[in-house]
Amino acid sequence: MSNVSPSQRPYNALKRAFGWVVFVCVGLLFCGCPPAETIKKQEVIAPKSQLYKRARLFNGLLRWKAYQRAKPYVSTKHRASFMLKWEGQRGKMRITGYSIRDVTFEGEGKRAVVLVSQQRYTLPSVTVKSVLLQQLWESKQGLWFYKGEKKKTPTKVSPTPSKTTSSSKTAPPKTRPAKP
Incomplete structure (x- = not known):
């Protein structure tokens, strides 16, 4: 038999359980987190x-x-x-x-x-x-x-052409007769 009194048994069990919880949390902390240097260097880019x-x-x-x-x-x-x-x-x-x-x-x-x-x-x-x-x-x-x-500087657009006519329907340019 152990020399621990019955009133101290729950206290010892709680102490051991707490120790295991702390051990597991510290282990997860070291395994799950990258070093602080890499966190500082990573720049978060917005989506x-x-x-x-x-x-x-x-x-x-x-x-x-x-x-x-x-x-x-x-x-x-x-x-x-x-x-x-x-x-x-x-x-x-x-x-x-x-x-x-x-x-x-x-x-x-x-x-x-x-x-x-x-x-x-x-x-x-x-x-x-x-x-x-x-x-x-x-x-x-x-x-x-x-x-x-x-x-934004607009691109130059050529002016819209006026009504086009076919070449067969256009009259020759009028010229003045030369003075004699």
């Missing part, structure tokens, strides 16, 4: 599917002049200039519509260019113009953030 959703929400907020609500979509480095630009245009420019035309990823998927077509007018004019913008986005901490935009 590409998330960019389309964030760009659509961001442009919708711009359309409805919800600039404060759009601010979290802008990278912290560019927020001040973003707010100055858009708050300054609050009463002047109106966006009547937009569509996301294309998304191009660059730099191992860390940067992207979103091609956006905006229909807008600037007061006092009420003529709606379609503007093609290249919005620059970057992936940081697993999310996509807006960096800025630039207008």
Whole structure:
């Protein structure tokens, strides 16, 4: 027989069980976690599917002049200039519509260019113009953030020809007779 009193037996069993639980948890911790150095070096790249959703929400907020609500979509480095630009245009420019035309990823998927077509007018004019913008986005901490935009220079299009006529129906050019 053991020299442990009956009142101490449950305490000893509990102590042993706790020891095993701690041992198993520590073992799982070391087996399941990579070293801290590799965690710091790994940069989380945001999913590409998330960019389309964030760009659509961001442009919708711009359309409805919800600039404060759009601010979290802008990278912290560019927020001040973003707010100055858009708050300054609050009463002047109106966006009547937009569509996301294309998304191009660059730099191992860390940067992207979103091609956006905006229909807008600037007061006092009420003529709606379609503007093609290249919005620059970057992936940081697993999310996509807006960096800025630039207008895409339109490609030169040859003027549309006027009504064409067949060569058989055209009259020869009129010439003045030379003076004698």
